Amino acid sequence: MGKSYVTKKNLFKFLLGSAFGILMFLVPIPQGESFTTLLDFLKSWIKGLFGSNLSYIITVMLVFSAVVSVYDFIAKPDWIRKNHYLSRAFSTTPLYLGSKILGAVFAVMIVFKIGPEMIISADTGATMIDLCGTLFSIVLAFSFILPFLTDCGIMEFLGVIAKPLVRPLFHVPGRASVDLIASWFGASNAAVILTREQYMKGFYTKREAGYIMTNFSLVSIPFCLMVADTMGIANLFPPFYLCICIVGIILAVIIARIPPIKTIPNTYRESVGKQINEEIPQEKGIFAHAVEMSCKRAESFNVKTVGTSGLEVLMGMFFDLIPIVVAWGTLALIIATYTPVFDWISYPMGLYLKLLGVPEAFAAAPATLVGFTDMFIPALLSVGLTSVKTKFIIGVLSLVQIIYLTEVGTIIIKSEIPLNFWKLLVIFLERTIVALPLIVLFANLVL
Template identity: 45%
Template structure:
């Protein structure tokens, strides 16, 4: 530690270094966190850019998605069976296409589902608008979110803002959420922005050695919430949008309480605090140095080691390629299978029977009709709203809507991204965390709902 103090006290902060920290970091914060009025709601610049590109390219995106999966699967098959030198010698290409047999099969299945859905042939249960059609449509949106976020994310994570806030906020973030102070920016970006962007941001910090496995999973499963505009959509579908301020406040209160409790109980608390790679970063403030000066020192050192604009573009390209060629076919496969189970079997109706008694305990009307909606959110974030839209009792619709937004772990998107993210979490862990978030949130949301109604 003494060696570290000597290095810190001798480090000179230059005006150029401060500017290299401030300008890119403020740009990144503005893109990911700055709210802008968008019609009747608010959005962030990242969201506005993404939505513009989605509208511009909407006619071509299903084709692009489908053939991205075809390319990914063909290269993966060639790599698995023939091990060509041109692919195996490249660390980057090897990371994209050299996969285990199980993940190869998932890529093949996802690509078959995509081709069948895009060209509209084959089993109806696969290509239906409520199964394969839903996932392919979702991926056309995701690909643009990932494209924009991948190239802009370096300005949020490479130029020192996370180091700066980490040192200043550690005394608040650590005791409250058991997380490092640098996660403050990640927590805000995950909560305010798109859920998938939050997962990718957390994954990149984990792969760079800034978060331990436990910390990364805790952040991803507690702060990667759906965006505020989507919350408004859910409120409108359930016809409780006239209560939106208190509806969203309910989601925030329950979400924060979950974020305080979940990291302290299994399975998250049992995940080892080990790092994917070694990293010498520390938030501990050396003696004889103010917290602000240490924060500025850490930030400037990080900014000065960030590299050139070309290196930021390269990083963005590699992040995006990794998502496009690895995550997309896997989301197509797992998401479609999950929706087939939900749509064509009575699985969720059966397993949700105990929830009838829980809802009755909290005196929520139409408990039998509402029970499946309390579990179906594990498959897709929109399913609870669909299942609850015909419920007559407004208090129950309010309850289901808020609960579905606090649960946040769903397989069609966020859950699958986590499973394939290299973070130390599996399907069973995610289901347990989903159930924990559900039971922690139910009494909170029910209490607020009874106060309102």
């Protein structure tokens, strides 16, 4: 019999560490007549601590990120390329490099009030800087708490427990549940990279990998909280997140059975072939095996794990995500505020929303499509809506659409999986059209 990882020390780390993570991220805490989370309390305290200096901190951070990323792109220095944290933050593609530069330029113009009104106005750039202040605070709050969810064993436990449901429901191996947990508790782009590596090593077929990337890579719990907070509905986070989970599962069941996912070859990577062999040991039940795997993961959890994992999240969000959010978010708000482009292309979605009885249907319509570019922009476009129900619907929709070009789309397109830009667009539209009536039904039941 092999080594057993179920010891008092490992069980202690698994149970207490995971409980702390769940308490901080998911347990609703009463606040007046509504609810919030301990993480939200911490975020608010951090934002208040920095006060009016936050916009200047954001600007310095964006300029620094742009300058170092340009230097890395031109010189390709080993001290960046061979450092895990620095390469994650500053080594990027031409598209993202341009976004970082644009984000830095916008930040300087907005904070110092230089340039045209359409960029620096309260409806566009100024809104973005304020919202990125909130993003900055919540990232600082959750980065070093997140490892308690990802590295204490709760992911492995839930992965094993969910395994018997995964294959019949989603037509993928049981290990795909870990990809799902990795994105829900971690980051969607990290889950896509994990899936790509599993395909490259022969554990997923082309169809399985493409399906997991486009259906299981939901955004993380803290990001969902950030979107809810941005839209002013953080007090509704428990039903908000429950709706995301329910609709996400239903979408995953449906999308697995229709094109274009269904038409992708169900074959393994030719150079490695099939390498997967999933079996739960006969001498153990599912629960016992789940505990074993959880304790195995918890064994390596320590203070250093919290520091390294937290720093990785912090660097990626501060120097990679926030610059892109400023660049794309400002552009989207400019287009939405000063041009009729989104109104034109989203008119059919306005009719669809009106048919479903959604308040402010045509005002909300642009936010249903702009999420194909970035997952945070729909929240930005919805800030001005007055209907709480409509904000709820758009917020949930933006987080179950999944195909965000600035996050996971580029990674998918660059992989060996046969999913190009147009197939991703079709999947995005399928998810949008199918999800909306489900979300509206849920919203009508809880609001």
